[in-house]
Amino acid sequence: MPDTEFGTFFIPGPTEIRPEILGQLTRPVIPHRGKAFEAMFARIEAGLRDVLLTARPVYVGATSATGFMEMAIRNAPEGTILCLVNGAFSERFAVVAESCGRRVERVIVPWGAAFDLTVVEDALATRKFVAVTVAHCETSTGVLTDPRTIAELAHRYGALALVDSVSAAGGAELMVDAWALDFLLTGSQKALALPAGLAFAVAGPEYVERAKSVPHRGFYFDVLQYEKYAAKHQTPSTPATNLLYALEAQVGDIGREGIERRWERHAAMRDATVAWVDEVRERRNVDLSIVAPEGSRSPTVSVVRVPPGMSTTDLRQSIAQRGYTIGGGYGELAATTIRIGHMGDHSLEGLQRCLHACELSLAELAEKRRLVRV
Numbered sequence: 001m002p003d004t005e006f007g008t009f010f011i012p013g014p015t016e017i018r019p020e021i022l023g024q025l026t027r028p029v030i031p032h033r034g035k036a037f038e039a040m041f042a043r044i045e046a047g048l049r050d051v052l053l054t055a056r057p058v059y060v061g062a063t064s065a066t067g068f069m070e071m072a073i074r075n076a077p078e079g080t081i082l083c084l085v086n087g088a089f090s091e092r093f094a095v096v097a098e099s100c101g102r103r104v105e106r107v108i109v110p111w112g113a114a115f116d117l118t119v120v121e122d123a124l125a126t127r128k129f130v131a132v133t134v135a136h137c138e139t140s141t142g143v144l145t146d147p148r149t150i151a152e153l154a155h156r157y158g159a160l161a162l163v164d165s166v167s168a169a170g171g172a173e174l175m176v177d178a179w180a181l182d183f184l185l186t187g188s189q190k191a192l193a194l195p196a197g198l199a200f201a202v203a204g205p206e207y208v209e210r211a212k213s214v215p216h217r218g219f220y221f222d223v224l225q226y227e228k229y230a231a232k233h234q235t236p237s238t239p240a241t242n243l244l245y246a247l248e249a250q251v252g253d254i255g256r257e258g259i260e261r262r263w264e265r266h267a268a269m270r271d272a273t274v275a276w277v278d279e280v281r282e283r284r285n286v287d288l289s290i291v292a293p294e295g296s297r298s299p300t301v302s303v304v305r306v307p308p309g310m311s312t313t314d315l316r317q318s319i320a321q322r323g324y325t326i327g328g329g330y331g332e333l334a335a336t337t338i339r340i341g342h343m344g345d346h347s348l349e350g351l352q353r354c355l356h357a358c359e360l361s362l363a364e365l366a367e368k369r370r371l372v373r374v
């Protein structure tokens with residue numbers, strides 16, 4: 001357990017960073033227009049291509065992931081964008097689009113639900129959209145949406161697929177090229193277990209081609225600039241070089257683990273959390289449930305409904321005293337759920353220890369309520 005006020009992090013971002021990765025930040029600065037930098041950046045790009053399974057350039061931005069959501073929108077062709085909204089982050093994608101002056105239509109499902117694909121297809125078939133936005137993992141609910149299916153549907157109706165994989169990439173199965181995703185974005189502080197401050201994106205060939213005729217792409221997030229500089233193993237403006245040191249080390253470690261094995265480890269952590277929820281009900285008579293429906297549960301974050309009337313604030317405080325920081329509920333689910341972020345470099349054994357601490361706190365709070373009632 002790290003010796004800090006917050007204990008070990010099991011929140012859905014920022015995630016726990018291994019000390020050897022954090023330690024990279026103190027390496028001496030190098031100039032970013034020079035051979036040493038270009039060699040390092042080329043190694044980073046190769047490592048990221050293996051994480052995202054793409055042969056395209058991977059853009060690396062000094063921004064939080066929301067910046068690259070804006071990139072996805074600003075460089076998209078003119079026309080109406082269909083936003084699939086099933087929680088806070090997919091709604092943010094729609095709001096980003098609107099704030100960039102785009103016309104937006106939403107397919108909305110209740111928080112915690114998965115999309116009905118016939119409804120999505122119906123929207124695409126009846127009106128003309130240039131692009132569809134989707135959150136691979138909706139971090140506010142723990143619902144996973146298969147971006148490959150959404151991309152197939154979008155392409156059938158001539159739209160591009162813009163995918164927010166911020167809390168999925170590096171933990172959930174993802175193949176940017178094989179799934180023909182037109183724009184894929186993610187961030188550093190979620191399943192990649194890096195310090196916050198970097199975003200990554202891949203733009204498909206058609207997206208880049210069509211970006212050329214998009215007026216007012218803006219300057220900082222212009223994909224054509226990113227394309228141009230990627231060809232030189234550079235970034236358009238000053239890179240966050242010290243964060244890149246950590247990134248270089250981390251993509252090396254992810255490569256050694258193997259991306260498929262990393263997906264399997266995350267799936268095992270999801271399965272263990274789902275099983276634990278049932279066990280706690282049996283063992284402790286504490287009524288927990290997973291918000292996401294079976295078959296749509298993210299391998300990176302589980303959103304767990306706590307018994308009615310239990311204070312999630314008290315619960316998280318009690319868990320913190322046992323050495324773990326877990327996530328609070330988000331938005332509509334703030335008062336009724338906790339979020340266990342089992343993503344990044346956590347092991348199944350480490351997660352089991354966290355779940356054990358959660359269980360002790362749940363039992364303690366449930367017992368207190370029973371005593372109060374009688």
Ligand SMILES: *Cc1c(COP(=O)(O)O)cnc(C)c1O
Nearest residue numbers: 064065066089137139166167187
């Ligand atoms: C965390 C998150 C974001 C926002 O990322 P920032 O790095 O905070 O800008 C966007 N989408 C999803 C799905 C996320 O989980």
